[in-house]
Amino acid sequence: MSNVTEPSEPTDSTNTAPNELASLRIRYRVRFQKTGLLRWISHRDLAGLWERIVRRAALKLSMSEGFHPKPRIAFPSALALGVEGLDEVVELELAEAISPHELLERLEADNQPGLTIKSVSQLPEGFGKGQLKQSLFSITLPERCDTAMIQTAIKNLLSQTTVSVERKKKTLVANVAEQILNLELSxxxxxxxxxxxxxxxxxxxxxxxxMGFEDWIENGSHIIRERVILETEFQSNNSAEVAHATNATNNITTEY
Structure with missing residues (x-):
């Protein structure tokens, strides 16, 4: 699925001693879009894809310790199979210091179909790891649906205190008001x-x-995660800390 472009030359690190390079752990937060056919790969495959992209970009990865070192690549939230993401997050730890702009260019150069880089932020030392706070979704409606029935289903669900769902042969109880922060027909x-x-x-x-709409997906509905909100967001107007892609859009309309 990859359409690979040769990466630019790695950052010159001749002035950095080997032991200093090995001890470097510089964290970058990347926001990206996962659209089109790429929505049909699993989270495990997405993680493997990101590892290959980073290696093709000739980046020096920070590795975990132990007998089986792994690259420090983390996702605050996994995206379910078949769901598009317009504002996903991955955090990369590198053993080299490069500017967010250069990292953005190297990641974009991979040209992976369905994966669009939106921004790269270099996080300050000690900045908290990304933890999911909220997810904003939109769900397209199937053809010939009854909007009055949908409004009634929304009202009935939001009026409940708790709900139970079955997952992996276990019954899980969730508080409606605490977890469903917004549900509306728009x-x-x-x-x-x-x-x-x-x-x-x-x-x-x-x-x-x-809501009683378990057949929506098979009848043509699509789920899109439009935004990921983290517990600790990093905001900066300093170009040395954040680089934004010029070709990324906040909303992508995909034809299915």
Missing amino acids: DDRLQLTLAASASASLKPHDVLDL
């Missing part, structure tokens, strides 16, 4: 905001099932 789709939870976190498919 134009041709449902807008859904879910809060992350340390226990039983609801997913968009759970919400559809609880």
